Amino acid sequence: MTVQLVLATHNAHKVEELRRILGAQLDGIELIGYDGPEPVEDADSFGGNALIKARAAALHTGLAAIADDSGISVDALGGAPGIHSARYAGHRDDRENLELLLANLASATDRAAQFTCAAALVVGDFEHVELGVWPGSVLREPAGAGGFGYDPVFQPEGIDVSAAQLTADEKNAVSHRARAFGQIMPVVRAQLL
16 A cells, blocks of 8 residues: 655656655655645745645645755855745746856855755644755856756766766765755655555
């Protein structure tokens, strides 16, 4: 018997990516997509926004739900774009967001940055959040055709290529999303199985 767990996203690619990241940790759990309304993400933290999404999916479906919120924070920009990463240039356009980030860092010598992912679980009245952080720096120009978002300009700490130059398996083994969901899965399993 398997237990259903809703991933609060309308992005089928994210569902598949998370299935690949979690692999055997999903044994006994069927991860399903979400078809309900998208809530307003108006919290002031990644964890707060992830909880908003997980709560909405749990309420809409009546099932346990997980969600994530993630973005890149750059030291020289005071942590920006942070929770506004997806709409940094004013709307959801990866290329424009990336170009604005590079323009804002044009004269910066400190290029330290980190990707952060908050993974949230909601099961009835139980709520839990885990954070995964992937430290690195922002390159001066994009490199690589893989990944999405800011991956072409993010060089993970200890790796000599951009996140967009990693294979999907390489990225899924070390990314902020892998770290956050790896930390929350024991809690998910304890709550559901």
